[in-house]
Amino acid sequence: MNTVLSRANTIFAFTLSVMAGLTFCCFLTTSMNDHLSPIKIDVNKIIVKNVQDFSTTRDKNDLGFITFDLQADLQHLFNWNMKQLFLYLTAEYTTPNNKLNQVVLWDKIIRRGENARLDYRSLHSKYYFFDDGKGLRGNQNVTLTLSWNVIPNAGTLPRISGVGSKTFQFPDEYTPGNARI
Amino acid sequence: MDAIKERLNAIPSHMDYKGQKLAEQIFQIIIIVFAVVGFAWGYVCEQFVQTVYILVAGFILSCLLTLPPWPIYRRHPLPWQKPRDDSKEIPQKESKKAGGKKKEKSK
Numbered sequence: 001m002n003t004v005l006s007r008a009n010t011i012f013a014f015t016l017s018v019m020a021g022l023t024f025c026c027f028l029t030t031s032m033n034d035h036l037s038p039i040k041i042d043v044n045k046i047i048v049k050n051v052q053d054f055s056t057t058r059d060k061n062d063l064g065f066i067t068f069d070l071q072a073d074l075q076h077l078f079n080w081n082m083k084q085l086f087l088y089l090t091a092e093y094t095t096p097n098n099k100l101n102q103v104v105l106w107d108k109i110i111r112r113g114e115n116a117r118l119d120y121r122s123l124h125s126k127y128y129f130f131d132d133g134k135g136l137r138g139n140q141n142v143t144l145t146l147s148w149n150v151i152p153n154a155g156t157l158p159r160i161s162g163v164g165s166k167t168f169q170f171p172d173e174y175t176p177g178n179a180r181i
Numbered sequence: 182m183d184a185i186k187e188r189l190n191a192i193p194s195h196m197d198y199k200g201q202k203l204a205e206q207i208f209q210i211i212i213i214v215f216a217v218v219g220f221a222w223g224y225v226c227e228q229f230v231q232t233v234y235i236l237v238a239g240f241i242l243s244c245l246l247t248l249p250p251w252p253i254y255r256r257h258p259l260p261w262q263k264p265r266d267d268s269k270e271i272p273q274k275e276s277k278k279a280g281g282k283k284k285e286k287s288k
Binding site for chain 2: 001002003004007008010011012014015018019021022023025026029079080081153
């Protein structure tokens with residue numbers, strides 16, 4: 001404290017300590033949030049094809065196409081300790097080969113300040129809905145859920161499942177090659 | 182270079198002990214007050230960045246107030262003894278303390 005430099009060092013170190021404490025308090029104010037929100041998913045068109053998945057094998061695999069509606073109001077999730085939400089729509093189903101299959105069909109990033117009231121109609125999936133075999137045709141129990149990651153300024157990165165899901169079934173017949181939805 | 186160094190060293194930067202204590206208390210109080218106010222304000226307007234801005238403002242203010250050795254920090258100078266005007270006797274005294282052998286060698 002007897003020279004300018006040592007005083008500057010002390011003040012800077014103290015400021016950084018206080019800032020760390022403030023950040024921790026900011027985390028504490030939001031640590032009790034459950035980040036839950038009701039959502040509504042509907043499925044419109046469902047077809048399944050049997051095509052070659054070039055990325056894995058020469059065999060033909062089942063490829064599902066769906067369009068879906070999605071309504072969710074996530075505005076109330078945002079607080080001062082949240083930078084962005086990462087939403088992703090997952091399809092979950094069981095096949096004879098695997099007890100649990102999870103495929104991410106669609107995702108979206110909502111930054112702070114952007115519109116978090118989602119109202120989509122007839123949305124196409126972003127990513128291919130490939131099964132790793134022939135488990136989609138006639139599958140009676142495919143469940144769509146919307147989940148999200150909370151990306152905070154400070155604290156944990158919770159992974160939340162939205163309240164509400166949609167179960168649908170794939171048709172029993174393949175749609176021929178070039179047909180589109 | 183040497184001229185610049187001499188000029189820099191000529192700038193007084195010293196605080197006495199009570200001044201150092203006072204400076205430390207001042208910047209701690211300022212930064213903590215700004216931190217509390219910034220936290221409340223950031224919570225109200227839901228922007229943590231406002232908290233950080235206010236804390237940085239407190240940092241700058243405390244730098245202005247406590248980095249330069251303002252006169253308020255120099256009000257309790259140490260009561261140094263006056264330098265004695267017996268520069269001629271010093272070599273003799275030192276040689277006495279150092280002992281006989283050194284005395285012979287040094288002379």
